[in-house]
Amino acid sequence: MLARSRAIGHIQAMTRQLDYPAMQRIFSRFQALEAEPKGELDHTNAFTLVVAVALSAQATDVGVNKATRKLFEIADTPAKMLALGEDGVIEHIKTIGLYRNKAKNVIKLSQLLIDNFGGEVPSSRAALVSLPGVGRKTANVVLNMWFGQPSQAVDTHIFRLGNRSGIAPGKDETAVERAIEDNVPAEFQRHAHHWLILHGRYICIARKPKCGICPIADDCLFEEKTQ
Known part of the structure; x- marks a missing residue:
């Protein structure tokens, strides 16, 4: 728990909130790449x-x-x-x-x-x-x-990505959830959860993010970008 707290503190120290134009550009790119992102858990109802x-x-x-x-x-x-x-x-x-x-x-x-x-x-x-x-x-x-509501579920991927990039900084999952709700442009709220979780799962990974192929790297505030 102590190690996690220190890690969170480090993330917070080097992260600030992106401005509205940057958020607009980022989520427009996510939308252009995949207009209807889907979750990866199989279900029938x-x-x-x-x-x-x-x-x-x-x-x-x-x-x-x-x-x-x-x-x-x-x-x-x-x-x-x-x-x-x-x-x-x-x-x-x-x-x-x-x-x-x-x-x-x-x-x-x-x-x-x-x-x-x-x-x-x-x-x-x-x-x-x-x-x-x-x-x-x-x-x-x-x-x-299932119900199509613009609710934001924050897991470890979104927590890491939100803080690292400046999309949604916060000291805990609730703060990151609130930052997404407050700062992601309204027209992107419905799919923000899936765009962020998939980006965090496959591009902005924990140990060595794939900054070289990241579609939002130019707006991301992460200072230790990889090649």
């Missing part, structure tokens, strides 16, 4: 999306997709998931981290969806975070991907 995102904590999207491929074929509703049972869920997801606790949460959230929401996934953040295993980040992903 709102329920399987909630489950997939909840399972993705401390796991890769590739690993979650592999684990849920057969699970979602037989349990794509809360009722079917309950019928499968906790042990049945474990059999499908035991290749991903914290699978026992995650299986418990999947069963609990399935029951709560039936008891409190008529078996349907709610479209409000407050309702979503009332479900076991669903935090603010998971709720924001679901609101964005």
